[in-house]
Amino acid sequence: MASILLTGCAGFIGSHLAERLLHDGHRVIGLDNFDPFYDRILKERNLAACQTHPRFSFHEIDLRHGTDALVDALPADPVDVVVHLAAKAGVGPSVREPAAYLENNVLGTAHLLEWMRGRDIGKLFFASSSSVYGNTREQPFREDLPLLSSCISPYAASKLSGEQLTATYHHLYGFNVLNARFFTVYGPRQRPDLAIHKFVRLLRAGEAIPVFGDGSTARDYTFVLDTVDGIARGVDYLLTHEGVYETLNLGNEQPVALLELVAAVGRAVYVEPRLEFRPMQPGDVDVTYADISRARQLLGYAPQTSLADGLTAFVDWLDASEQNLL
Ligand SMILES: NC(=O)c1ccc[n+]([C@@H]2O[C@H](COP(=O)([O-])OP(=O)(O)OC[C@H]3O[C@@H](n4cnc5c(N)ncnc54)[C@H](O)[C@@H]3O)[C@@H](O)[C@H]2O)c1
Numbered sequence: 457m458a459s460i461l462l463t464g465c466a467g468f469i470g471s472h473l474a475e476r477l478l479h480d481g482h483r484v485i486g487l488d489n490f491d492p493f494y495d496r497i498l499k500e501r502n503l504a505a506c507q508t509h510p511r512f513s514f515h516e517i518d519l520r521h522g523t524d525a526l527v528d529a530l531p532a533d534p535v536d537v538v539v540h541l542a543a544k545a546g547v548g549p550s551v552r553e554p555a556a557y558l559e560n561n562v563l564g565t566a567h568l569l570e571w572m573r574g575r576d577i578g579k580l581f582f583a584s585s586s587s588v589y590g591n592t593r594e595q596p597f598r599e600d601l602p603l604l605s606s607c608i609s610p611y612a613a614s615k616l617s618g619e620q621l622t623a624t625y626h627h628l629y630g631f632n633v634l635n636a637r638f639f640t641v642y643g644p645r646q647r648p649d650l651a652i653h654k655f656v657r658l659l660r661a662g663e664a665i666p667v668f669g670d671g672s673t674a675r676d677y678t679f680v681l682d683t684v685d686g687i688a689r690g691v692d693y694l695l696t697h698e699g700v701y702e703t704l705n706l707g708n709e710q711p712v713a714l715l716e717l718v719a720a721v722g723r724a725v726y727v728e729p730r731l732e733f734r735p736m737q738p739g740d741v742d743v744t745y746a747d748i749s750r751a752r753q754l755l756g757y758a759p760q761t762s763l764a765d766g767l768t769a770f771v772d773w774l775d776a777s778e779q780n781l782l
Contacts, residue, residue, distance in 0.1 A: 460482050460536065462486050462487065463488070466502055471505075471506070476684050477688060480688060482511070483511040519542055519567050520567070547612070548739060550611035551739045562614050566621060573629055584619050586640070587607070599750055610739075622701075623701065637707075641678050646770060656774060659725050677717070677763060682706075704757075706751055707759075709748050
């Protein structure tokens with residue numbers, strides 16, 4: 457049994473991961489500040505299944521408050537691996553509030569790394585994003601593509617800065633690091649700001665779906681439990697290896713065009729979509745498309761879930777959650 461500190465534990469991916477790590481026999485120390493980006497009640501609900509577990513503890517902490525705040529608020533219990541998912545997520549809002557994103561995602565990460573150094577914890581799984589590839593033309597995206605001038609949103613810049621910080625701590629202090637670039641994660645508990653969640657709500661309300669651009673933009677949608685499986689494998693890898701510094705894509709290797717996605721969501725809720733074309737939004741990339749061979753080779757990562765099955769799981773969860781059954 458290992459002890460895992462999980463930041464962003466109350467969020468969409470974090471809460472699924474907490475359940476998986478507990479299932480794998482680990483102890484989970486969860487940390488989250490209930491960032492108001494979306495409703496706290498949803499995040500508390502995300503945590504419900506873990507809260508009664510004997511190997512789970514939770515601490516409401518804001519990473520922006522500094523290393524000393526972490527020292528004061530976190531127990532002195534041993535931690536084997538830190539999984540750092542806490543971040544302000546979302547491209548659009550980062551264009552409107554760049555400083556808030558950098559403060560949260562870069563400074564917050566710096567405080568966490570310093571806390572780890574002070575506690576002599578040298579194993580880190582860092583959640584990065586496909587957005588760091590920007591509009592890189594070479595597809596599928598490989599991890600070794602040069603990215604110094606690729607970012608087209610402050611969110612992407614904050615994630616690439618995070619990767620650079622973890623590289624710095626690997627160099628200075630020998631931290632073992634896996635940076636994982638997630639690709640449009642969807643499924644039960646998905647953030648309400650994300651496309652699939654919004655589309656289901658709009659279709660059911662009889663409203664038109666806003667299509668930004670001509671509908672040909674594409675995303676490598678990855679089902680949340682596939683992403684979580686990749687993270688859990690990453691944790692095991694960190695627990696059993698030393699001298700690690702790797703950057704991996706955790707995607708699905710199957711980009712889906714926006715118009716295809718809208719049609720698939722329509723089929724999942726039995727509503728014929730009505731479309732409303734709008735200009736592209738600033739900061740949005742054209743295509744994301746992961747080459748996952750490195751994650752496959754290193755971790756045995758192999759996403760399993762088809763878009764149709766993943767959308768059905770999402771819709772079932774939304775229905776149950778709206779009826780307060782969860
Ligand atoms: N969902 C995706 O498609 C996707 C894609 C690429 C990368 N990511 C990354 O994966 C991670 C998890 O994303 P998610 O979709 O679950 O988002 P989420 O917003 O549901 O979860 C993030 C959690 O971090 C917490 N948090 C934010 N700032 C914090 C702070 N300063 N201190 C403590 N906690 C803080 C939030 O309250 C939230 O619960 C993020 O780092 C995100 O950037 C997500």
